[in-house]
Amino acid sequence: MSSLQSYLNKKEAIKPIEYNRTYLAKEELEAVLNCLLEDNITSETITEKFERLFCETLNFKKGIAVNSKTSAYHLSFLSLDIQPENTIWLMNLSSIHAVDAARYLNLNIRLIEIDKNSFFPSSDLLEELIKNEMKENDIFIADYIYGAYFKFPFELLTDKKIKIIEDITGILGYQIANGNNEIEEPEIGKYSIIQICGLYEDDIITTGKGAMILTESNKIYKEIQEICYGKYRNINKIAYDYILEDFQSAMGIHQLNKLGNILTRRKKIGHKYMEGVKNSPNETYFKNPIYDNYHKFPVLFYKSPEEVQRYFKSVKIEIQPIPLPLHKYLNYSAMDFPNSERLYKKSFCIPVYPMLTAGNVERIINAIRNII
Secondary structure, three states: HHHHHHHHHHHHOOEEEOOOOOOHHHHHHHHHHHHHOOOOOOOHHHOOOHHHHHHHHHOOOEEEEEHHHHHHHHHHHHHHHOOOOEEEEEEEOOOOHHHHHHHHHHOEEEEOOOOOOOOOHHHHHHHHHHHHOOOOOOOOEEEEEHHHHOOOOOOHHHHHOEEEEEEEOOOOOOHHHHHOOOOOOOOOOOOOOOEEEEEEOOOOOOOOOEEEEEEOHHHHHHHHHEEEOOOOOOOOOOOOOOOHHHHHHHHHHHHHOHHHHHHHHHHHHHHHHHHHHHOOEOOOOOHHHOOOOOOOOEEEEEOOOHHOOOOHHHEEEEEEEOOOOOOHHHHHHHHHHOOHHHHHHEEEEEOOOOOOHHHHHHHHHHHHHHHH
């Protein structure tokens, strides 16, 4: 009886594993506090430093920090002078922020369905759409969904004079994580006119909420500065109150200092999950362990969603459904997006943040293997 009671007590003592915990240390908290104590809430001085350090750390030319990813897309679309006849092309698993910004401006939106067993459309489908349906000055959003790397047909897009925006939120820091000279450098940022990086609480690094707009174009950089509140605003133009506050930027500066450690830890956890999923009845669509950043880690379970949720709740591991595919926001027929529907109904994201311990990771892997 005592052995049974000891077992039950041990089981009861197992701590729950949260889905996400932001990787914050006392340095970030002290930086925010100092910023507040010195009345540097809206001076923009620290935000300018954050923009500069972000670009220096990650080898970008110019950056503008804003208060949300939707703001980043909105300003980017405005700076590209999109006309009513132009279309925004997005993958169906892309960020809802891009759709919302496009709807602010009543822009045409086209969604591209993913391929079977992939987070991305097939290369054949993309080539067909580029050749036969996309038009000059349309905008294509290349989103590295869930931190998975994908080789987009950038040369075909530029030959057709289609403007490219890359959402690098999930792939942030590939330059740091893949510094080995023997590894072929991915073409991130080479063809796109703008890159956007989210800075939310569950992103690679965080300012609480916010985003960075990155570009090599002086014209676009100046245009965005002029239509955003702040000291560079052009008073003769409509502007938007989208600035990132200094105390948020203070947090971001310290997050940048830890980026190498964050990426290394995420990759180690992701690689362990890949091995764990291989030895289970479940699957994942990550395919490139060299470049994948594991921003989120969806696993497809061949059980009903209710069974999966009950099981993980019983073993005290918090999971989340993948974000809603975009066709659901736009009320498009599910029959036109069968692969997205399947992924949405069968997948849950497991925890993948750097603060997970080795024991946490093993518990999660064992849970994936043992769900029956």
